Amino acid sequence: MRIIFMMGIAAFLLGLFVRLSGIELIALCVTITLVFMAEIFNTAIEMLMNMLTHRFRLRVKIIKDIAAAVVVLACVNALAVGYVLFVRRLFK
Numbered sequence: 001m002r003i004i005f006m007m008g009i010a011a012f013l014l015g016l017f018v019r020l021s022g023i024e025l026i027a028l029c030v031t032i033t034l035v036f037m038a039e040i041f042n043t044a045i046e047m048l049m050n051m052l053t054h055r056f057r058l059r060v061k062i063i064k065d066i067a068a069a070v071v072v073l074a075c076v077n078a079l080a081v082g083y084v085l086f087v088r089r090l091f092k
Contacts (some may be wrong), residue, residue, distance in 0.1 A: 001039055001043060004039050004075075005036065006034060008032040008035060009077075009083060011032060012028060014034060014086065015028045018089040020085060024082055026087070027081060028081065031082075032078070034078070035074045038070050038073075038075075039074075041070070045063065045067040049063055067084060
């Protein structure tokens, strides 16, 4: 989880470095926050499911997989936003 937070901070600092416009920085911040929120909710759901049972349960596995899929979806969205915002500026 720490790596996700570090990458979010690095992306924001890179946005400042390449001088993104105000609306672009807002889009970047919203995207970073979305990934942070997805990761926090995923962690909370996993901890809750672990508290409920210590045995393998298929439904608990499915719930954990869905929570993890939300994080993956948020990260794919962040990659797309990062591509749109940074590729033009970094590879001129």
